Amino acid sequence: MAFEGLADRLQGTIKKITGKGKVTEADVKEMTREVRLALLEADVNYKVVKDLIKRIKERAVGQEVMESLTPGQQVIKVVKEELTELMGGEQSKIAVANKPPTVIMMVGLQGAGKTTTTGKLANHLRKKFNRNPLLVAADVYRPAAIDQLKTLGEQLEMPVYSKGTDANPVDIANEAIAKAKEEHHDYVLIDTAGRLHIDEDLMGELTQIKEDTSPDEIFLVVDSMTGQDAVTVADSFDEQLDISGVVLTKLDGDTRGGAALSIRAVTGKPIKFAGMGEKLDQLEAFHPDRMASRILGMGDVFSLIEKAETEVDEKKAKEMQSKMRSMSFTFEDFLEQMEQVKSMGPLDELINMMPGANKMKGMKNLQVDDKQLTHIEAIIQSMTKTERVDPSVINASRKKRIAKGSGTSVAQVNRLLKQFEEMKKMMKQMTNQKKGNKGGMNLPFM
Amino acid sequence: MSFFKKLKDKVSKQTDQATDKFKDGLTKTRDSFTTKVNDLIAKYRKVDEEFFEELEEILISADVGVETVMELIEELEMEVKRRNIQDTEEVKEVISEKLVEIYYGEDDEETVEALNIQKDGLSVILIVGVNGVGKTTTIGKLAYQLKQEGKNVVLAAGDTFRAGAIDQLDVWGERAGVDVIKHNEGSDPAAVIYDGIQAARSRGADVLLCDTAGRLQNKVNLMKELSKVRKVIEREIPEAPHETLLVLDATTGQNAISQAKTFKEATDVSGIVLTKLDGTARGGIVLAIRNEMNIPVKYVGLGEQITDLQPFNAHQFVYGLFGDLMTRVEQEEK
Numbered sequence: 001m002a003f004e005g006l007a008d009r010l011q012g013t014i015k016k017i018t019g020k021g022k023v024t025e026a027d028v029k030e031m032t033r034e035v036r037l038a039l040l041e042a043d044v045n046y047k048v049v050k051d052l053i054k055r056i057k058e059r060a061v062g063q064e065v066m067e068s069l070t071p072g073q074q075v076i077k078v079v080k081e082e083l084t085e086l087m088g089g090e091q092s093k094i095a096v097a098n099k100p101p102t103v104i105m106m107v108g109l110q111g112a113g114k115t116t117t118t119g120k121l122a123n124h125l126r127k128k129f130n131r132n133p134l135l136v137a138a139d140v141y142r143p144a145a146i147d148q149l150k151t152l153g154e155q156l157e158m159p160v161y162s163k164g165t166d167a168n169p170v171d172i173a174n175e176a177i178a179k180a181k182e183e184h185h186d187y188v189l190i191d192t193a194g195r196l197h198i199d200e201d202l203m204g205e206l207t208q209i210k211e212d213t214s215p216d217e218i219f220l221v222v223d224s225m226t227g228q229d230a231v232t233v234a235d236s237f238d239e240q241l242d243i244s245g246v247v248l249t250k251l252d253g254d255t256r257g258g259a260a261l262s263i264r265a266v267t268g269k270p271i272k273f274a275g276m277g278e279k280l281d282q283l284e285a286f287h288p289d290r291m292a293s294r295i296l297g298m299g300d301v302f303s304l305i306e307k308a309e310t311e312v313d314e315k316k317a318k319e320m321q322s323k324m325r326s327m328s329f330t331f332e333d334f335l336e337q338m339e340q341v342k343s344m345g346p347l348d349e350l351i352n353m354m355p356g357a358n359k360m361k362g363m364k365n366l367q368v369d370d371k372q373l374t375h376i377e378a379i380i381q382s383m384t385k386t387e388r389v390d391p392s393v394i395n396a397s398r399k400k401r402i403a404k405g406s407g408t409s410v411a412q413v414n415r416l417l418k419q420f421e422e423m424k425k426m427m428k429q430m431t432n433q434k435k436g437n438k439g440g441m442n443l444p445f446m
Numbered sequence: 447m448s449f450f451k452k453l454k455d456k457v458s459k460q461t462d463q464a465t466d467k468f469k470d471g472l473t474k475t476r477d478s479f480t481t482k483v484n485d486l487i488a489k490y491r492k493v494d495e496e497f498f499e500e501l502e503e504i505l506i507s508a509d510v511g512v513e514t515v516m517e518l519i520e521e522l523e524m525e526v527k528r529r530n531i532q533d534t535e536e537v538k539e540v541i542s543e544k545l546v547e548i549y550y551g552e553d554d555e556e557t558v559e560a561l562n563i564q565k566d567g568l569s570v571i572l573i574v575g576v577n578g579v580g581k582t583t584t585i586g587k588l589a590y591q592l593k594q595e596g597k598n599v600v601l602a603a604g605d606t607f608r609a610g611a612i613d614q615l616d617v618w619g620e621r622a623g624v625d626v627i628k629h630n631e632g633s634d635p636a637a638v639i640y641d642g643i644q645a646a647r648s649r650g651a652d653v654l655l656c657d658t659a660g661r662l663q664n665k666v667n668l669m670k671e672l673s674k675v676r677k678v679i680e681r682e683i684p685e686a687p688h689e690t691l692l693v694l695d696a697t698t699g700q701n702a703i704s705q706a707k708t709f710k711e712a713t714d715v716s717g718i719v720l721t722k723l724d725g726t727a728r729g730g731i732v733l734a735i736r737n738e739m740n741i742p743v744k745y746v747g748l749g750e751q752i753t754d755l756q757p758f759n760a761h762q763f764v765y766g767l768f769g770d771l772m773t774r775v776e777q778e779e780k
Binding site for chain 1: 503506507508509512576577578579580586607608609610611613614616617618621631662663664665667695697698699700701702704722724725726727728731750
């Protein structure tokens, strides 16, 4: 694998230290070297890494390491604390102007995801705060950028202000605000064209829009896969426009996202949101502490726990557990459980969040296909009530009917029946072992 | 002949215009790299561990992959020992030599990787990549260039997912003066490409450029969809696609390696187009990709104009990156 987590990297060093009575400065040096590589591999800017390592060294050589039980863990803890501190607390608030409309400007390099993010943000404002935003298509340069925003507007059933590609973006922004006042929109989201931070003409245009519209927020949209250059870009945009926050996009990819740390360290501006997919509801509040774990490759255990907590109905989960224990778990329950898991997000995303999951045998290359779940769902839905409760009645002709009804094959039906039986056995063992376990976490898929 | 002189001779034989474009586009990159290396050499009189650590940082700051940098530093350390170099000034040449070696590999003559376009019959070029790297723009520019070369070009709007993507390709088709085969948004991309092939055949086209939706490489289903598109092309024309180009954003960091690996698995990538090299990004990650996977870079995007796509030339690229450094060494040699 190209990217090893810090935990993996440190394993060798930790082994050497365990059993020793004392951690020497040389040990710390060796460990911080691994930390440094892990951060660099995660695309954290080298200057930021340098400062961090210096601080970590100072803290680690001192008492903290000596007192700890496992020095390796202690180093990881120190590193994570430093990272979390650098990232700051969670801040996903959006400004509200005293006198509406609140104006938000979206800026960034080409291809960072400004237009999509504009759509997502509008959706977020309406869904969460019951706002009524006006989208403004001020990207007159990229071919069909206006069409793209218009299409998003249609999907959201929200108005989009546009004047075609011949108009001046500054005029578009001004007129849009006037229109928003007229039509009582409380938010105006201006989608500007992607531009290089070194393009003086285009940066001047943004400054002009800023002066004219005095936006309440200027969000810099940054691709989370950005490498060392993230610092230069963010710094330059911030210097010229004094941005108010950052939206990190494409975080549903497999990048470590060290750019987040670099941007934060250089600009001191909060990262407010994270783009987690191509759909319009896939914008999440940015969690600095989780990002710290991700950059270090330590798994996102917090996210997983929180997701399980919010999405899985506590009471239902308890019910389910007692059913599992008593072996009365049926296909009906299975179906219900699948719905709950699915509402938590794509399966591979969930598995990725489990710490150490990529180290587990077989898990490393495990690629969970959400389509398979759909097949399973279809098969169960093609069963009668009786069959779902008591699968033993399913004979050859019933199997044929189920396969036909679900558009699968008898072999697939057989496979599911067999898996279900095995799962039931496994669940019984599992639940017997750890009674009193928190509900909802020991789902059979995981 | 010194190493720099050889490289300079090679570059000067090539058209000045193209070299200038490269130099202009890479000004930022070259300046920062050269300044840094020179500062480093001025700072350290002796070649020691700290010197190498700082050199490591300079290379990493250009997004040259961590693994590649580690290999490089190791080789450098050995070379310095072997030649018994004490003075940091002398290391300069060794650094550039090693860097260039990665680009050229064993074979240092053939540095321009031309597109595989058939003399007779239809050549199919499939364009793939993650979201927002510039696939559609690259197709527009490529279509324009091929058209200028007298080729009959057809575009297939295979990005049926992103809002406005089909319109965007349409605009580029108009600008380049070529036909665009398209379906409605949300339709099956493989079907669009299939129709593209049929249309290109019936029009007797020379080149079919196939756009695809951007997808993050860890989305298994989307990668499978891409393999399917490739299979559809193969079924129609057994030796096609003649090229599968992976478009990479020069600002991308280490993730570019993961992109190259996964896309190569799914679609057997034959070349890379490195876009947005006109900013301050160094695009050093192509060094790592070349080093680890040996996928050649075929084009670089140096601006937003339709003419701003340049065939990649390793000599020019390296000269653009390290040209000033070399000139200075030469002057000092005199």
